[in-house]
Amino acid sequence: MMAKPDLLESPGTKLSESFDLPWMVVVHNDPVNLMSYVSMVFRRVFGWSRERSEQHMMEVHTKGRSVVWSGGREKAELYVQQLHAFLLLATLEKAPH
Amino acid sequence: MNFEISKRGNPLFSRIHPFLAEMIKGVAEDPWEEYPEGSSRLLPPPGTDEELLTDWADHVQPDLRRRFDEDRSQVVQDIGTMRSGRGKSPVWSLEIPIAHVDAWLTTLNALRLAIVTEHGFGEEELAHKTSPDLSTFHGIALLKVNFYAFLQECLIQGLESRESESCNQDSD
Numbered sequence: 321m322m323a324k325p326d327l328l329e330s331p332g333t334k335l336s337e338s339f340d341l342p343w344m345v346v347v348h349n350d351p352v353n354l355m356s357y358v359s360m361v362f363r364r365v366f367g368w369s370r371e372r373s374e375q376h377m378m379e380v381h382t383k384g385r386s387v388v389w390s391g392g393r394e395k396a397e398l399y400v401q402q403l404h405a406f407l408l409l410a411t412l413e414k415a416p417h
Numbered sequence: 418m419n420f421e422i423s424k425r426g427n428p429l430f431s432r433i434h435p436f437l438a439e440m441i442k443g444v445a446e447d448p449w450e451e452y453p454e455g456s457s458r459l460l461p462p463p464g465t466d467e468e469l470l471t472d473w474a475d476h477v478q479p480d481l482r483r484r485f486d487e488d489r490s491q492v493v494q495d496i497g498t499m500r501s502g503r504g505k506s507p508v509w510s511l512e513i514p515i516a517h518v519d520a521w522l523t524t525l526n527a528l529r530l531a532i533v534t535e536h537g538f539g540e541e542e543l544a545h546k547t548s549p550d551l552s553t554f555h556g557i558a559l560l561k562v563n564f565y566a567f568l569q570e571c572l573i574q575g576l577e578s579r580e581s582e583s584c585n586q587d588s589d
Contacts, residue, residue: 351540352533354566356573357526400463401477405484407526412464 341414343396345389348409349380361406362388365399390415420571423512428575430568433509438499440564441511444524445493448531455535459485459527485527488520495521515579518572525565525572532558 347358355377362373366388379386388410389399396412403410418437423429433441449456460478462470495517501507513521533543536558542549545563549556 350530351543352530352562353526354569354573357522357569360573360576397463397469401481404461404463404477404481405523407459407523407530409461410463412466412469 342390343393344387344413344415345396345399345403346411346413347376347380347386347388347403348411349384350409353408355381357406358408361403361408365402365406420575422575422578425512426579427512427515428518428572429510429512430571431508431510433499433511435501435507435509437564438501438509440561441499441509441568442496443561444521444528444565444568445489445496446528447489448527452531452535455531455533458530458534485523488523489527491517491520492524513572515575518576522569522572525569529562529565529569532562538562 358380359370359373359377362368362376363370366373368376376386376388389396393412400410400412418433419431421429421431430441448459460481463473463477464470495511495513499509499511501509532538536555538559542559543562549559549563551557551560
């Protein structure tokens with residue numbers, strides 16, 4: 321079952337951004353990364369519960385990718401940078417229309 | 418080799434066989450020097466948007482590289498504290514300050530990724546479905562990848578056991 325990403329845009333979003341399509345942060349599978357490590361990274365970066373982290377980790381493991389966040393571009397870039405700092409394979413993608 | 422949490426609350430590896438102690442010392446390797454092709458995996462692109470790629474290469478990747486180097490420097494310092502016992506076949510011990518565990522996890526992961534990418538290991542080899550041929554460099558590299566994974570798992574378990582202790586204390 322695909323997990324739905326949370327939209328975390330605040331009411332104070334700039335006007336120029338509010339008309340932008342959301343950006344998705346996608347984590348891709350890499351067979352080297354330990355499942356326990358990926359789950360730990362999700363808890364650290366997103367502050368998720370263990371249960372939710374493992375859900376997304378299993379989605380990465382079984383489906384090859386998981387959308388872990390969706391929202392404004394600036395925050396999406398920050399999340400990708402944080403995930404890269406833990407050596408996870410993460411990319412930004414424009415959300416579908 | 419044993420793993421536990423010390424009285425100081427730090428991950429502690431003890432009774433380390435000298436052969437494994439040498440492998441732990443190998444964690445100090447600079448992946449960019451030792452695995453130049455494999456280290457390309459350590460700074461992957463963030464997507465396909467041209468403007469983003471340029472910005473990432475100019476600003477984000479140098480910062481990530483600096484952080485990885487800082488983490489490795491911390492690990493090198495900790496490796497310097499490894500202690501061996503006395504006798505004909507001395508065993509070693511290594512206590513890692515809890516504040517340094519993240520640096521170890523990142524450094525171990527970077528090495529594993531670089532080695533796997535450099536040697537082109539497939540999923541079957543990584544899933545332990547084949548035994549490494551230790552007469553070859555390829556086989557020794559796979560042994561390293563698996564041993565460093567074991568160290569990572571121990572450290573993650575150590576972190577999680579501290580987290581659950583903290584939760585139990587908070588709930589008291």
